[in-house]
Amino acid sequence: MIKHALSVTRDGDFAQWYQTVVAEADMAEESGVRGCMVIRPWGYGIWERIQRLLDDRIKATGHENCYFPLFIPLSYFEKEAEHVDGFAKEMAVVTHHRLVADGKGGLVPDPEAKLEEPLVVRPTSETVIGTAFARWVQSWRDLPVLINQWANVVRWEMRTRMFLRTAEFLWQEGHTAHASADEAREEMQRMLEVYRSFAEDDLALPVIAGEKPENERFPGAVATYSIEAMMQDGKALQAGTSHFLGTNFAHAQGIRFQNAEGELEFANTTSWGVSTRMIGGIIMVHGDDDGLRVPPKIAPWQIVIVPMLRDQPEDEAIVDYCRGLQGELAKLSALGEPVRALLDLKQAKAANKRWGWVKKGAPIVIEVGGRDVAGGNVSVLRRDRLYREDGKLDSRVIARDDFVGAAAALLEEIQSGLHAEARARLEANITRVDDWAGVEAMFVESAAKPGWADVAWSRPTGAALDQVVERLKALKLTIRNAPVDQGATDGACIFTGTPAVERVLIGRAY
Amino acid sequence: MIKHALSVTRDGDFAQWYQTVVAEADMAEESGVRGCMVIRPWGYGIWERIQRLLDDRIKATGHENCYFPLFIPLSYFEKEAEHVDGFAKEMAVVTHHRLVADGKGGLVPDPEAKLEEPLVVRPTSETVIGTAFARWVQSWRDLPVLINQWANVVRWEMRTRMFLRTAEFLWQEGHTAHASADEAREEMQRMLEVYRSFAEDDLALPVIAGEKPENERFPGAVATYSIEAMMQDGKALQAGTSHFLGTNFAHAQGIRFQNAEGELEFANTTSWGVSTRMIGGIIMVHGDDDGLRVPPKIAPWQIVIVPMLRDQPEDEAIVDYCRGLQGELAKLSALGEPVRALLDLKQAKAANKRWGWVKKGAPIVIEVGGRDVAGGNVSVLRRDRLYREDGKLDSRVIARDDFVGAAAALLEEIQSGLHAEARARLEANITRVDDWAGVEAMFVESAAKPGWADVAWSRPTGAALDQVVERLKALKLTIRNAPVDQGATDGACIFTGTPAVERVLIGRAY
Known part of the structure; x- marks a missing residue:
């Protein structure tokens, strides 16, 4: 029987397994601030890859990035009744702008610095962005307005779970305004398709795109569409949403334009978003009992080189050999980008480093010892096929040149293999x-x-x-x-x- | 006399000129939320370029990105007396986590949902990141810890000014922990040099790097260094800071490690940051009476192609010609990256488009009319040399192939020219x-x-x-x-x- 790297298996306790992967793969940790997590380097590195790839797709469909305020005056919310009903129960409210000594060595909000109008920390930005659209849009010539923002948002959730449900999370929110309902519906569908193809092609995450029922609509929306992914425990994760808002927000925020006939009309708007929640989905779709498996397209490092050092004079030759290898790999291109290869020179035992990278899910781990250097070889560990049939670790000694020649194709194979495995599981279930x-x-x-x-x-x-x-x-x-x-x-x-x-x-x- | 694009000149009223450029170059606008601005596409595009280039430099010096909570419990601040004194007067405080109807059709913070401990919206993250460092650091082997974060922060400023001083702003904040004071001081100097070379080489912004006097230190720091840029009105703008914090924050947050001899020591920490304020500096250093001039390295679009269309059948040939040109330019490489060329097909008069791009400061604007197509030419406008000696617009007709052949070198010349001009002004003043x-x-x-x-x-x-x-x-x-x-x-x-x-x-x- 295989002795896996994690202390808990998916079959044993899926929820516990998830928390263990989040911790052991260096993804995130509790911050000490209620409901908020610290996203650690490997977790944040995956988010940076998601940002880069999704941002390219969002820009390729004609959207521009902007940045809108974190704080939203209460009065902005009051204008859209359904919207505020949906969010009022979970909004963080800023009421003071200064602290003052409490006379007991501590601090309290200064009663002299109470805001006239409380500010809400944005749970989503339809209201504040809609207010900007109302300034920007006068004529049909100003339409469509196609905007996206990468930001943090806050929803005061009572029960939180890392990545899946946190009080603060990171996301992108697209907001657009159009001259007609048809155009806005087209936009909603276009972005749904951007999310679907991004999930499938970049995250290796098979999803079903479809319309949410009326009771699950975004507060204030006329129609809400989603992509739904299936986790390994059979549960669904809503991994992205795209909303057609009709003229609801345009009425509330006053987004009006003069049409070609000179008449005043309300614009039709959409919004759509994907968040750090997606990372929870990646863990629960691609993880196994040894930790995470990151699809190569979003792996911060695709190939990690671990030199097997022994505090001996020959160490220098091993490190030189590894540097040379890293240089050769960095010149390669896979999945449309230069290969990301890391030489791990941290002070730690090689075996610990190996298992650290296995748990993190780096797609390929290369180990190089004195014997590999002498023979012109490398020892290759594929994260997607960690064990042989007999349960032993499937580390293969390969001629260095052969590995370099095959590395790009191997990364592509791992990417498509992870996708095929997840796709088959989705369909079977x-x-x-x-x-x-x-x-x-x-x-x-x-x-x-x-x-x-x-x-x-x-x-x-x-x-x-x-x-x-x-x-x-x-x-x-x-x-x-x-x-x-x-x-x-x-x-x-x-x-x-x-x-x-x-x-x-x-x-x-x- | 030249008739400039802006209604106000630098010599006439520098402060008003600045606000005009911010507005006319589509950089930012008032949001309706006190002290917070909306960063518009061109302004945000410059910020994205800053992020990309500075992030590369931060990573190349061994730092990893993370994300820490927006909210900081009050108690975290109380531990470092100087630090809290420095920031208490300008902190936004979250006191409630729910809104409730006020019975008059409006909303109020729900008295039933008052937080036991108020949360501060981060003005800077030493305290919350230090708390994480205390968890991460046990042994000298865990050091150094080299972390960076891109985030929004809030400082409740009474008088705000777009980019230069806003209640919410975007920045990166680096935080590191080291085994010795010497190592931490070296890190502080290293990041100061990263900022200096980034400003000079990427932003074409000449700066003086040096140590701030004691009275200008970051609250809680042992030493603060800055880069200072000179604006065209002769005033200084502090454009980035790097702090050596000694063991002050380590004492407050409990960042301790066992050294190689087995003794417990406090870590030495640093922090360093650059913000959207930098964009204000770029405007005030490179702008002129026609608007902004963006150095090519950070221009969202370096070359903008404006077809001169007349709603005639020949329009199609002009657009085809422009598309071909755009394709050729996109294949070029300048300043170490692929050239960013935009074909502007918006519905607007060509002359308005031209002046829009001049005011935004796109480094090169290409205009293409029927005559250019017939002759195989393009009309080239360099933003850094807009007028001839006689005061007329210096638009030059150049053979298309010649322009494409020279475009990369031209961008490099504009970058170094802007830098040389600003450097000479700094030294002369x-x-x-x-x-x-x-x-x-x-x-x-x-x-x-x-x-x-x-x-x-x-x-x-x-x-x-x-x-x-x-x-x-x-x-x-x-x-x-x-x-x-x-x-x-x-x-x-x-x-x-x-x-x-x-x-x-x-x-x-x-």
Whole structure:
């Protein structure tokens, strides 16, 4: 039996396994500030890769980056009733702008420095960006406005979990204004597709893109679409959302323009976002019992070279050999970019370094000892195939030149292999279910990893939808989305028995 | 006489000119939130270039990026008395985590959701990062810790000015911990040099690196160094700082390690930062009466192609020609990177577009009309040499191939030309002054752009320093820094008459 690097397995306790990977892979840690985490170098390095690759896609679709204030006056929120209802319960509020000594050696907010109007720490920026749009847009010629921002936001969550749900998180939020509802809907779909292809191609994260049901819409939206990823415990993670806001926010913020006929119209707006939550999804989709496996496209370091040093004179030759190797690898190009190769010269035992990089999930770890130098070889460890069939570590001695010649292709193979593995698991764990009894059977208490049910429904609204939501809630289920990629639907709604209009995915979720 | 693009000149009203450039170059605008600005696409694009280039330098010197919480519990601040004294007067304080209806259609902070311990919105992160360092550092083997963070910070300034002084601003803050004071001082110097060379080489911003006097130290620091740039009105802008914190924060946060001999020691720490303030400096150093001039290395677009369209069938050929040109330029490399060329296809008059790009300061604007297409030419406008001697716009018709062949060298010439111009101005406006009467004469009320005085002093401390500071304050002057690059000093201190130990620069400042 294989002795894995982590003290807990996915099958043993998935939640505990997740926390262990977050810690052991140097991703993040508790900060001491309630609900806020410290994102450590390896975790932040992955976020930087996500930023770089997604930002390129956002710019390629014509959007420009801006920066808007962290603080939003209360009055901005009051204008959009649904929106404020959705967020009021979890907003951090700044009320003072100065501290003063409390006379007991401590500090308190200075009562003399109370703000006239409290400021909310942005939970999302529709209101403050909409206010800017109202200034920017006068004529149809000013449209569309296509803006994105990379920022931190705060939602005061009661139960937090690293990356998945934190009081402060990092994200990008796109905001656009258009001359017509059709154009705005097109934009919403375009960005949904940007997210889908980014997740699949860059993160090796298979997702289902689709429309959220009415009860799961973003507060103030006319339609909300999402990409949903399946974790290894079968639960869903909403990994990105794209909203069509109609003219709701334009009415609240006064975004109006003169159309070509000289009439005043309200603009149609959209918003869309992806956050550090995505990193939680990467861990739960690609991790294994030895830690994280980072897809090469987003790995801060794709190839890590560990010299096996022994405090001997021959160490120098080993380090020289490794430097030469690093230089050769850095000249290569894989997955459309220069290869990122690190020479790990930290003061630590080579075996600890090796397992450190395995737990972090560097795609390829190269070990170089005196014997490798003498033979012109390297010892190669692929993170996606760590063990041989007999359970021993699959470290292979390869001629250095052969490895360098094959390295780019190997990284591409690892990227596509991780994707194929996750894609197969997603598909294997979506079950077509024909009636409510089938759903109940699938999600009985004892089911280990039930995955998602794919069911037909009639898209009920109002009270009828509330009933559906309640029935699902009793089984801890939610409707994830109605996939955009689906054929015609026939048969009956599993909830109401009336003719079905579309298929939706049902599952447990993070 | 030249008719310039802006309604106000630098000589006419420098402060008003600055605000005009910020607005007309599409850099930033008031947000409606007190003291906070909206950074618009061109301004944010320059910030993105700054981030990219400075981040490369920070990583090349061995630092890794992390992310720490926005909120800092009050108790973290109370531990370092000088530090909290320095910042308590300008901290935004979060006291509630929920809003509730006020019964009059509005919202108020929910009294039921008052935080037990108020949270400060970070004005700087020594305390929260130091707390993490205390967890990370146990042994000398864990040192040095070399961390950087890109983040927003808030300092509640009473008088704000776009980029130069805003309640919220963006910056990077580096934080490091070391086994010895010498090592930490070396780090402080290393990062000062990173800032100096970054400013000179990437921003074309000549600066003087040196040590701040005791009264200008960062709250809690043992030594503070800065880079100081000279604006076109002769005032100084502190454009970056690097601090040696000794063991002050290590004591407050408990950053201790076991040294090689097994004894417990406190770590020595540093911090260093550069902010969006830098953009204000770029405007005030490189701008002219036609707007901003962006050095090519940090220009979001280095070459902008404006097709002269007339709603005629021939428009299509012009756009095709421009696309081809853009493709050729994008294949070039200048200043170590691929050339960034934009084809501006916005719906607007070509003349308005031209002047828009002039005001934004794109280094090269190419105009293409039907005649250019027919002749295989382009019309080239260099932002650094906009007018001919006779005051007419210096737009030159050049064979397309010749322009493409020369474009990379031209960008490099513009970069070094802007630097040389600013460097010459800095040097011409530093005046060696031998006594206090000379300082008074130099900074009389009527002096237009007095620049800086270079004087010898005895580096007084305590009450003697206070007296110096008061004398300077009466003339609205401050000591900027004691340049690191200076020879031996002789003569007497201009303030005390005692033997001088170093030379310092004195000037008015932003």
